[in-house]
Amino acid sequence: MHIVVCIKQVPDSAQIRVHPVTNTIMRQGVPAIVNPYDLFALEEALRLKDKFGGRVTMLCMGPPQAEDALRKCISFGATDAILVTDRAFAGADTLATSFALAAAIRKIGEEQAVDLVFTGKQTIDGDTAQVGPGVARRLGLNLLTYVSKINEVDLDARTLTVERRAEGGVQRLKTTLPSLITMLEGTNEMRFATMEDMLRAARVPVRKWNKDQAGIEDVSKIGLKGSPTIVSKVFAPKARKERAEMQEVGDGSSVNDVCLNLLQKIFTT
Template identity: 75%
Template sequence: MHIVVCIKQVPDSAQIRVHPVTNTIMRQGVPAIVNPYDLFALEEALRLKDKYGARVTVLCMGPPQAEAALRKAISFGADDAILVTDRAFAGSDTLATSFALASAIRKIQEDMPVDIVFAGKQTIDGDTAQVGPGIAKRMDLQLLTYVAKIADLDLNKREIVIHRRAEGGVQVLKTKLPCLITMLEGSNEMRFATMANMFRAARYPLKQWDKDAAGIEDVTKIGLKGSPTIVSKVFAPQPKSQRAEIIDCESREPKDLSVTLLAKMFTRYPNLAEEIGKNAA
């Protein structure tokens, strides 16, 4: 079995700050990490490898420094890693990204057919959840999103049974390989890297593919040209027209303060007292 896991290197969004005066992103010192959602996909792929035997290839599109994300994946136990990197990809939106990744996966297939493609549920920087479905449609793979559990895999019949998170419940779906699975967060827990795999990751001769190596001929499908969406404006959230009415705290006991607040609030929003009363009852 051959499994491809798509991962992305993202800035650790928890550490992004906006400059208070210029409203620009302060990038300096923000560490790059493997998109946390992708780790659930990678771990699930490694579990299938442990159980059924598989070659796990990790694929990443990004700038040259994204190689760190791929080495991390090797240290967890992935077999191969390919970085698709080219200036021509700059400005790609999800449609252009899925085109580039699908081309790269087709190239990977030339070596060994792919049975399952894994992706994270979404990224923490783009948050779109669109690249996984995009790859599936472009490659005509059965799409399985928000997968919480792989219940069964029959490699002879080439059938897979999974639990998919749906609105208000779980769908148990059976489909045929090849398929694309996006894993739900919390569905598993990433293993620790072994010492042997860490050494391997450090020495691993990473493959770097430019657009030609990834089999992309039509440059109108990638980068800004291949992206229907255009960012027309980036801006900091505006404060509401009025600031909060600050209940004066100077020289006041918390009790007095609270009573004053409630009195003010119920005068201005008479229905709210009613609502709270109903709710508490």
């Protein structure tokens, strides 16, 4: 079984600070991590590899330093990794990103046919959840979003049954391979890296593909040029004009007074 897992390297948003005057993101010193949602996809892929054998190929589009994120995934047990990296990819929105990733997956498939593609549910920076559907559409893969459980994979019949989170319930869907799964968070727990895989992660070459190696001929479809969306403005949320009407328990007013006061305010306004 050949599985491709797409991951994005993202800034650790818990540590992101916004410059109070210029409203720009202060990236200096913010560590880059594997998008946390993508680890649920990776763990699910590794479980299928444990069960059926085969390989898990990691794929990332990003700047050269995204190699670290790919090595991290190899340390968890992925077979190998490809970094699609080229200045021409800069400024990509989801349409251009899915174009580039789809081209790279086609190339990967030329080496060995791909049975399943995994992505995370969404990223913690762009946060659109649009890349998975976009890649599936471009490659003609059966799309399964928000998957909470893979019930059954039958490699002989080439079928797959999953549970998918929908509004107000869960859909049980059956489809055929090849498919693309976007994995829901909290559905599994990432394994610990073994010593052997950690050593392998340090040594194994991460293949770097530029746009030509990724099989991209039409440069008008990638990067800023291939992106229909334009960020026209970035700004801070506006503060409310006045602060809350405050009451303090203690100085002169008892808890009782304060609560009664509040009740009158809420139910007369």
